Amino acid sequence: MSTVKQDTRLRDILGTSALRPDGVAKVMGSFSFSSDMWAENMLWGATLRSPHPYARIISIDTTAALLISGVSAVITAQDVPGKATYGLISADQPVFASEFVRYMGEPVAAIAADHPETCRRALAAIIVNYEVLAPVVDPELAMLATTEQIHPDGNLIRHQKIICGDPQISGDITVEGHYTIGMQDQAFLGLEAAMAFPDSGGKGVELHIATQWLHEDRGQIAACLKLPEDNVRLVLGGVGGAFGAREDISLQVHCCLLALHTGRPIKMQYSREESFFGHVHRHPAKIWMKHHATKEGKIVKVESRMVFDGGAYTSTSPAVLINGITHTQGPYQCDNAVVDGYAVRTNNPPCGAMRGFGVVQACFAHESQMDKLAQACGLSPVEVRLINAMHTGDKLITGQAMESVAPVERCIRETDAIPMPEPLAANANVLEFPGGSGRTADRQNIVRGIGWGVSMKNLMYSEGFDDYATARCTLSNGIASLKFATSEVGQGFVTLAPQIARSVLGVDDVVFETSDTQIGSAGSTSASRQTWMSGGAVDGACRLVRERLFEHVGELHNIDPIRLMIEHTDVIDTIGTFRISVTEATQGITLSETFEHHHRKTEDLDANGQGNCHVAFAFVAHRAVVDVDIELGLVKVVQIATAQDVGRVLNPLSAIGQIEGGIAQGLGLAVMEEIIMDNGRVKNPSFTDYLLPTALDAPSVVAIMIEEPEPQAPLGAKGIGEPPCISVTPAIVAAIRAATGKALSRVPVRPQDICL
Amino acid sequence: MTVAVPLSLIEAFDELARTPDARLIQGGTDLMVEINFNHVKPVDVIALRRIKELRTWQVNSNNTITIGSGVPYQEMEVGQLKELLPALAEAARTVGSPQIRAAGTLGGNLGTCSPAGDGLPVLFALDAIVHLQSLKSSRDLSIHEFMLGVKRNARHTNEIITGVTVPVLDGWQGYAKVGVRNAMVISVASACLAVDKKNNSVRIALGAVGPTIIRCRDAESWLVQQLDLTSATSIDTTIAQEFGRRVALESKPIDDHRSTAEYRRHAVGVLAQRLITRAYTS
Numbered sequence A: 001m002s003t004v005k006q007d008t009r010l011r012d013i014l015g016t017s018a019l020r021p022d023g024v025a026k027v028m029g030s031f032s033f034s035s036d037m038w039a040e041n042m043l044w045g046a047t048l049r050s051p052h053p054y055a056r057i058i059s060i061d062t063t064a065a066l067l068i069s070g071v072s073a074v075i076t077a078q079d080v081p082g083k084a085t086y087g088l089i090s091a092d093q094p095v096f097a098s099e100f101v102r103y104m105g106e107p108v109a110a111i112a113a114d115h116p117e118t119c120r121r122a123l124a125a126i127i128v129n130y131e132v133l134a135p136v137v138d139p140e141l142a143m144l145a146t147t148e149q150i151h152p153d154g155n156l157i158r159h160q161k162i163i164c165g166d167p168q169i170s171g172d173i174t175v176e177g178h179y180t181i182g183m184q185d186q187a188f189l190g191l192e193a194a195m196a197f198p199d200s201g202g203k204g205v206e207l208h209i210a211t212q213w214l215h216e217d218r219g220q221i222a223a224c225l226k227l228p229e230d231n232v233r234l235v236l237g238g239v240g241g242a243f244g245a246r247e248d249i250s251l252q253v254h255c256c257l258l259a260l261h262t263g264r265p266i267k268m269q270y271s272r273e274e275s276f277f278g279h280v281h282r283h284p285a286k287i288w289m290k291h292h293a294t295k296e297g298k299i300v301k302v303e304s305r306m307v308f309d310g311g312a313y314t315s316t317s318p319a320v321l322i323n324g325i326t327h328t329q330g331p332y333q334c335d336n337a338v339v340d341g342y343a344v345r346t347n348n349p350p351c352g353a354m355r356g357f358g359v360v361q362a363c364f365a366h367e368s369q370m371d372k373l374a375q376a377c378g379l380s381p382v383e384v385r386l387i388n389a390m391h392t393g394d395k396l397i398t399g400q401a402m403e404s405v406a407p408v409e410r411c412i413r414e415t416d417a418i419p420m421p422e423p424l425a426a427n428a429n430v431l432e433f434p435g436g437s438g439r440t441a442d443r444q445n446i447v448r449g450i451g452w453g454v455s456m457k458n459l460m461y462s463e464g465f466d467d468y469a470t471a472r473c474t475l476s477n478g479i480a481s482l483k484f485a486t487s488e489v490g491q492g493f494v495t496l497a498p499q500i501a502r503s504v505l506g507v508d509d510v511v512f513e514t515s516d517t518q519i520g521s522a523g524s525t526s527a528s529r530q531t532w533m534s535g536g537a538v539d540g541a542c543r544l545v546r547e548r549l550f551e552h553v554g555e556l557h558n559i560d561p562i563r564l565m566i567e568h569t570d571v572i573d574t575i576g577t578f579r580i581s582v583t584e585a586t587q588g589i590t591l592s593e594t595f596e597h598h599h600r601k602t603e604d605l606d607a608n609g610q611g612n613c614h615v616a617f618a619f620v621a622h623r624a625v626v627d628v629d630i631e632l633g634l635v636k637v638v639q640i641a642t643a644q645d646v647g648r649v650l651n652p653l654s655a656i657g658q659i660e661g662g663i664a665q666g667l668g669l670a671v672m673e674e675i676i677m678d679n680g681r682v683k684n685p686s687f688t689d690y691l692l693p694t695a696l697d698a699p700s701v702v703a704i705m706i707e708e709p710e711p712q713a714p715l716g717a718k719g720i721g722e723p724p725c726i727s728v729t730p731a732i733v734a735a736i737r738a739a740t741g742k743a744l745s746r747v748p749v750r751p752q753d754i755c756l
Numbered sequence B: 001m002t003v004a005v006p007l008s009l010i011e012a013f014d015e016l017a018r019t020p021d022a023r024l025i026q027g028g029t030d031l032m033v034e035i036n037f038n039h040v041k042p043v044d045v046i047a048l049r050r051i052k053e054l055r056t057w058q059v060n061s062n063n064t065i066t067i068g069s070g071v072p073y074q075e076m077e078v079g080q081l082k083e084l085l086p087a088l089a090e091a092a093r094t095v096g097s098p099q100i101r102a103a104g105t106l107g108g109n110l111g112t113c114s115p116a117g118d119g120l121p122v123l124f125a126l127d128a129i130v131h132l133q134s135l136k137s138s139r140d141l142s143i144h145e146f147m148l149g150v151k152r153n154a155r156h157t158n159e160i161i162t163g164v165t166v167p168v169l170d171g172w173q174g175y176a177k178v179g180v181r182n183a184m185v186i187s188v189a190s191a192c193l194a195v196d197k198k199n200n201s202v203r204i205a206l207g208a209v210g211p212t213i214i215r216c217r218d219a220e221s222w223l224v225q226q227l228d229l230t231s232a233t234s235i236d237t238t239i240a241q242e243f244g245r246r247v248a249l250e251s252k253p254i255d256d257h258r259s260t261a262e263y264r265r266h267a268v269g270v271l272a273q274r275l276i277t278r279a280y281t282s
C-alpha cells in the first residue's frame, strides 16, 4: 500500500491530499449506509425470485401468503400501475415477471410485512406454477434466427461493425487468437438497500436509495408508478461502493410500489446472496482478434469479432458493445480495421455496467495480441508498444480524431523506468509466496514472470448522449454551501467538491445540502466522469458566485470588479492595496448560482462504425511482476508498476486510492473473480466462493501520475476511476504466460489452466 | 430462541439433558453462517464460550496433549502448542482471517465435520482421540470412527465434544492447503504429513478430496519400505515423486464449482511430494 505525504499547507484546496469528510465515520462504523435507515411504523419489503433460468409462469397464487399474520401486501405484475417494464437504454425488463421468467433470480412478486422473518415465511407461501423451459445460454447459438427467441425484442440486442481504411489490406506478419472473459461481479460491500416513504394520499413517494444516478432512477420509477416525476423524490442514501452495479434499477420500483400500496414506509435490503441475483454483472465475452503488421512490427490492420453475452435483458449492453468494438485498436495507431460486434440476449443473468465498461474485454484481447506480435517480430513487449503508440491527432478506427492529450509513449517509458522488485529472497516469508497462508510452495517451486498491458479508455457517455451535470453554490457569511445530485459512491466527490469551492472562493468552510432530485441531474457516477462533469459544474457555479462577490465588493468599495481576485481567503485588489476577507465581505448577504456543465457533443456511429462517438480518452500502462507456483498453478502478484495519464492530480491521496483499488479489481479478474454459471444457474452467489483479493493477494503498487492537463477538461483533470483496472488484467496474465509458457487465453486464469 | 450460557461443563451437561435438541455454539463461525442462511433454525442454543474447562489445553505425562474443544485457533499458532504440534499450528494459520481464528475452534471444526475443515487432516494424521461427554456418560473415540461422512459424525445429540488428545511425535510434521487465493479461502485440497521416528512410520491425511478426510495407508506403508524414516536425512526426488503419485491415487475427489477432480488429485500428489521433501531437508 502506498503512503501519501500529507501536505503541510493548512487549507484543503485543489492539489492537496484533503481527507474524506466521511472517512473517520466509515472507519469507526458510524457512517449511515442506506441499509442503516429506520423509520417509525415501517414495514419490511422482500422479493420473490425465480428459481429457474427460463420458465413459463402458469399461475401465481398469493392467497396463503396474504393470510399470514403480519403480511400487509403481496404484489405482482398486475399491481404495477404504469409501465410494466424498465431499462436504461431499452425498457425491456419487467418490474415483475408475468408470462416468462428469463433468468434465475428474476423478480416475480414482492411482499411487505412487519418483520424480515414474516417476509421469509410469506415468500415461501407464494405458490408459483412454472413450466420449466430449456434455457438458451450460448450467445453464439442465441443470436441465430433459427434459435428460439426468448424475448419479444429478439435475441440480438445490437450488432455493429466497424470498417475503416482498406479492409482487404494484409501485412507481412499476422497473429491471431481467441479470447474468453469470464463474468465478473462488482461485489460492492454495501448491499442494495432503500427506504420508501409514501406521501399521504398516495400521490407521491420519497425514496432514499443507494444509487449511481438519482435522476435516471427517478424517470424509470415514475414511469412504472404512473406518477409525474415531480411526485417522485429521490434522496441519496449512504452508498457502499457501486462499480456499475447501481446503474440499473434493482429494488427501487418494488420498494416504492409497496410503500404506495401499504401507505407505510418500506425498508428493503438485499442479502449478499440476493445481491448476486439483484444486479447486473460484467459481460462475459468471446473475442477473436487478428493483427496484420509489417516485419518491423508496425500494425497495418486489426480484425476482430466480439460477442458479448448480455443475459436476459438489455441494460447497457448496446453501449458496452460500442465501447468494446471502438477500443479494438487499444492505445495504438491503426489505419485499417474490420470489426464485427454482437451483444446477445440469453437466459444468463443480465449484464451491464462495470468499471471499464466493455473496454476491459477488448483490452484483454488486444494486449494478448500485442505480446504475440512482439514475439512474431522479435521485439520486446515494450518495443512493440512504443512502435505503435498512439499520439494526439491520430485518427481512430471510427474516423474520430484523437483530440485528448495522449501520452501513451510517456506512460510506457515511465512505467518501464520504475525499478523492478527485489528477487524473491531465499529466506522470504512464506506468506508472500504463491499459495500464501496455505504454505504450499517452497522457494524452488516458484518462477517469476513479467508482463505488460497498456490501455485507452473513453471518458463520459458516448454516441450523442448529453450527460450533463448540475451544481449550485451558495455563499453567505464566509460559508459556501454546495448542492448537487452527484452520487458519492466512494470515489471521493465529497472530498473534491469542497476543495474546488475553497480554491475558487477563498472560503474554508464548505457544507453540503442533501443530494437529491431537488436540483438538476448530475448524470451517473460512472464512465470516469464525475470529477470532470460534476467537478466542472461545481467549479462553474463557484466561479459565477465569485463574479457576483466581486461585483458586490466592487460596488461597495468603488473598485472595478475586474481588478479583484481571490488570494488565500481574501478578496484583493490586484492593482491597489485593498483587501477584505471573504468572510467579512459576505456578512449578511447571500450569493447563489447554479451551473450546468455539458461536455462537447458526440455523434452516433454510422453503419460502418464511423463517427465522433466519444468525448475524450485516458491512457495507462501497467507492468506486472508475478511469482507462479507452476506445478500447482497458484499465483502471487508481486508488483504492479504503473504510469497513468491523469491530466492533473487534484488530490494525491484520492488518486492513489483509485489506482490501488482499480488494480486490485483488475487482479481479481485476472486470477480469481468469476461468477460460475452452469446452464443458466449461478453456482457461487456468496463471498465464500466468489473470491475477491485479500491483503495477501494485493501487490505492491508503484504508481506515477502523468500530469499533462487536458484542455477539454474543466479542471484539467481526466477521469481516473476506470483506467487502473483495465490493462492490469492482461499485464498479469502476460506475466503468468512469461513464467509458465502457457498460452492462457481466458480470464480468470484458474490453477488448472496453468498446471494441467 | 433461548440461549443458555453455562459457566461450567456440569451446568452445560445439565442444560443439554434438559433441552436435548439444543444446538451447541462455541465460536459460532460455522453455526451463525448456517443461521444467517436460514439453513438451521435452532429453538434452544447452549453457548459454550464461558466454560473455562473447554478453553484450556495441557501436556499429559504420557507425551500426549489434550486440547479443549473451545481453544481458539489463534492459540494454536503460537507458543508451546506451535512447538509441539507444528502441523496443527500451520493448519490453524490457514483458517479464515484473524477474526475467525480468534473465535473458531477444533470443537466447532469437529462438530461441523466438513471434509474441507482444516483442523481435521491434522487430527487424522495424528490419530487423535476425540473426547465426548454427557451428563451420564463419557467416551473416547478415535477420529477415524468419529468422522462418518460429509458433515456427519458419531456424536450423540446429548454429548459435548470436550476435547481431543494427540501424541507429541518425534519427527517433522506440516500442513499445506491449496486455495484459489492466498488467504481466507476454503480448501480445494489439503494434506497433513507427520513423521513418527520412534515407530518408523509416516502418516499422511488429505482434506477436501473425499467425503471424509483420507489417510493414505498404502502410500504410507510403501514409503516405509523405501526409506528408513528414523535415520534418513534426505530423500530421493524419485521416491518423493512416487510417494506423491501414490497419495494422489488414494484420493477420491469430485468436480464442483471450486475446482475439478483432476486438479484436486494432481494437487494432493504435489503436496504430498513437497511435504515429504520438506520433512527430509529441514
Ligand SMILES: Cc1cc2nc3c(=O)[nH]c(=O)nc-3n(C[C@H](O)[C@H](O)[C@H](O)COP(=O)(O)OP(=O)(O)OC[C@H]3O[C@@H](n4cnc5c(N)ncnc54)[C@H](O)[C@@H]3O)c2cc1C
Pocket (backbone or CB within 6 Å): B023, B024, B025, B026, B027, B028, B029, B030, B031, B032, B033, B048, B069, B070, B094, B095, B096, B097, B100, B103, B104, B105, B106, B107, B108, B109, B110, B111, B112, B116, B117, B118, B119, B155, B159, B160, B161, B162, B184, B185, B186, B187
Ligand atoms: C469467514 C470464514 C472463514 C472460514 N475459513 C475456514 C477455513 O479456512 N478453514 C476451516 O476449516 N474452517 C473455516 N471456517 C469455518 C469455521 O471457522 C471452522 O469450522 C471453525 O472450526 C468452527 O469453530 P466454531 O467454534 O466457530 O464452531 P461453531 O460455529 O460454534 O460450531 C460449529 C458446529 O459445531 C458444533 N459444536 C461446536 N462446539 C461443539 C462442542 N464442544 N461439542 C459438540 N458440538 C459442537 C455446533 O453445534 C455447530 O454445529 C470459516 C468460517 C468463516 C465464517
